[in-house]
Amino acid sequence: MKERINGILSEVKTKISAAASENELQSVKSAYIGKQGALSLLMKELPGLAAELRPQIGSLLNQAKNQVTELVETKRTELKLKASQVSPDFDCSVPGILPRRGGLHPITQMCYDLNDTFRSMGFEIFQEDDITSEMYAFDKLNFPPNHPARESMDTYWLEGHDSGNTNEKLCLRPHLTGGSVRYMQTHKPPYRFVYPGRVYRNETTDAHHERAFFQYEALIVDKDITFTSGKVMIKSILSKVFGTDVPVRMRSGFFPFVEPGFEIDMQCQVCGGKGCSVCKHVGWIEVMPGGSPHPNVLRAAGLDPDEYTGFYVNIGLDRLVMMRYGVDDVRLFHSADLRFLNQFK
């Protein structure tokens, strides 16, 4: 009898620990200590035992029943805590809720990314007014008096301020470089600053041409620096934007306010330089002009070009943002269309 009880006990223990649900546990419970349960049935056999054995076996049986009840309850609690709080068909594929809408314009985002990079290299951030005079937009930048950019088909002049001397002819700035002269005039060298801002060109617009767009100018001016120092700035910009080191090349280019001047190309990030339709099969994409500030520009800023030199780059933020996100129409940036802007969190 004792052996039978122990056998049943070890059997029931295994079953309890294997029970995966409360229902299963319940059926284990009734199979052993329910009315027709194995232990209950043994109880019924008690009267047939020898009288001296009865109390001992009876107490054994009761102990066994209590033990089973205890085990079942422990297991029941365990199962309850383990069970999910929701029904098994809870749908985890429903989308999350946007914490808050809103965001910065993708060009502002790019600009701040670059600001952070340059700040970490000890550059100041400079900002200037959008309306400037012909003197600062062209004269001080070594543009010859009859340069085509000065004409109204290229530059937005202000009504009532579109003739006369260059110090009183006013326009929406066609580039940022004139502002750089202002910075240099009001600060002491050496210089290390960036100058983000919107510039304006009187142009016919299409997917690649805009009348208002953003430039980002970076300038270092110091004694004893070489014309290749600029490569470091260029690499910093591009690795920040694209997240990896991007091969660049500098080639001969001409702009009135630099000497020597460069066109700076980066390796096409679409094909990795092998040549594709994006880079017109040359493997390189023109991203920015650069060069050493022309001695006349340094002079205009009150510096001695024999003593000081520098490096300047001017990058079109719109173009960079377009490359970063694959935007194919530059006009979207000034559209204020939330269907577009909402995409850039």
Place this chain on the structure above:
Amino acid sequence: MKLSLSWIRDYVAIPENIDLKKLAYDLTMSTVEVEDVEYLAGRFEHMVVGVILEIQAHPNADKLRVCKVDIGGDVKEIVCGGINLREGMRVAVSCPGAVVRWHGEGDPVVIKNSKLRGVESFGMICASDEIGLGDLFPASQEAEILDLSAFDVPAGTSLAQALDMDDVLLEIDNKSMTNRPDLWGHYGIAREIAALYDLPLAEIKPFAADTESEFKVEISDADRCPRYIGVEMSGVEVKPSPYRIQSRIWKAGMRPINALVDITNYAMLATGNPTHAFDADQIKGHITVRRASQGETLSLLNGRELTLCEDDLVIADSQEPVALAGVMGGSKDSILPDTRRVILEVANFESTGIRRTALRYDNRTEASSRYEKAVDPERCAQALALSMQYFRELYPDLKVTGYCDRYEKKLKRAEVDVSLTWLAKRLGKTLSNEEIRRKLELLGFEVEINGDKMHAVAPTWRSTGDISMKDDVMEEVARMYGYDHFEATEFTTTFTGAINQKDQELLRNIKEYLAIRCGMQEVYTYPWMNDVFVDALLPGREGVLKLSTPPAPDLSCIRSTLLPNLCEAVVKNERYFNDFSIFEEAQVFFDGSYSSPYDESESLPKQRRHIGGAFASSKKDITQLFREAKGVLAYMPRYTHMESFTFRKAEKPGWADDVVWLNLFLGEEHIGDMGLLAKKVSMECGIKNLSVMLFELDAARLVPLKSRTNRFAHLAEYPETDYDISMLFDPDASWTDIYEAILGKKKASALLKDAAFVDEYRGKQVPAGKKSVTIRLTIGSGEKTLTSQEIENVAEQVMKKLRKGMGAELRTQ
């Protein structure tokens, strides 16, 4: 500019096996941007010269013929509708696979074997414009087939070979060579290639004049015309030029006209110096180069009549102007079919004057666009020599009857002194003296080195402004050495203290606060405003600046406030959204002030940096929208670390609703406004269902804190309890008054820590003429935990104060 490689090879012996990709790359890296390298023969693939053996009528079509054509070892039947077909004629046959344009129009089409009106046709017999040769072989009438009978080649010869199209075209970005007038011609590029690869350059042998005559030229303004060579010739006539000249002119992108004109264009395309030929019999007296007199008239060879001004330079005979110098010839002396005597003009004109005149009459030509780059006067000799070579070759009976070379203002070669130490410093690399000398000499410089001093004399063709200072010489050395060969050099840092730009940081903090914390979307709009929105929002145009040449007539005003463009953005987005908020940070401009902090002589208008925003919704009620907007502004100073501003009603903005508006003050300074866009303004803007709350701040007047100023407060030792009460007030009781009554000078209870507005309700649930305000009281003690009785007592005291002070009643429902 398009250049023919075979033409360049006339002047420089480029190795036959050169990698053209490499040539284009080297030119791009060192000199000019080569945009395209085109194998010209590619356009004529699957095209051959065929000979028509037999022509038969088409069984089903009157206008079509069926031709038997020998295409070299094979005779094919081709259906053709050409009107000038004849047996024995040499024609261009496009075989299957060739790419043509039907009648020279529309998209390119690939030729296939096909049936035309029921008759099988192999390929196609082409008209010139169908294979892109319309300019080289102009058709005299419709449906005229290109007649190649003059080309003595056997049937089956590839068309590219027969027409000398086995050539390569280099396309160069004009913008990349505006500063290099010496490159505007095949010879110039050849010279640059010779320098890059150290190859021998052919010389154009100068023309030797041996004529004594009365013929003379007078220059009255040598500054504007430094040199003028005139050659008077007889024994010429108007006839087509030889094919080799025509095809080269065509390859360079111009049209062949007749031999007299073609020679002058050829000389220009070769040397970059424009030349001009005109009818000598039309010239009265002698040629004078002079300024026009005011009001003088000139009829150009394109038929335009010009009234000239004193700034224009003209070529005149003793009676009147006959040509606009350096821009275009006149009609009086133009080459006509009966021209028998010509004067060849090879001249040099000053660049800026040519540019002014060309722009003045909106008449930019191949000639003017070259002169305005500043051509050197020495080049006249080359252009003259080349022209005369062809005149003599094409006209065996030619006689030079007059010659005059007035070289009034000699070109001075640019001389530059360069310190070699300086050069090494700027290059970041020390090159040997010999290396430097060699690079420069290849480019035509004369170089003398004496210790640290280098004296460089630029060649004539680089001396019209291009080379003028030591930086230019450095650039020449660097590009010849190859920019690829200079490593990036790191620049050294000197620590001069951390950068502290509080104003810059504040602007960014504000934008990030609005975008990230307040959930607004930043937008960009243009600086110009649409008249509709200007009229709707602004009281008038006083003080608003305008553009001389606006993008559109109704976009001439540039913004003095950000709000009109924000309203336009609201209108645009109303189609897609019914609840959104946007902001913009940009400059605004005012007609006034006119001074400059940088330069006393400069007069700039008043310019400010503003931040504006719009909250637009058709779902929220006005109160909700108002509180949202006000909340964004009220918490801005705290979150962006600037001095806080206050809200006050002082002056209603013109665009605002009569009741819902506030001015913002920093101390006593009015720095901005907020308010609900008035119904009428909203309607004029074209806003349909949205209520719009606007704000605008003058960002430059905001004052960043020197540092964060929050003070730490000890954590409460005993619990504080929130307790809500709802009271009925008169409808004009303001929250400021209620707050003042509870927490003002005489606090309702020492245990009252704070009181907050929860909501306001007017409607059925409250008696008429009343509003209910729910107030959340924060109650606590620093000494013990309060009992519920003590808390209720505090609330009771507050209610008592409001009853007595403001006549409020407890809301019972």
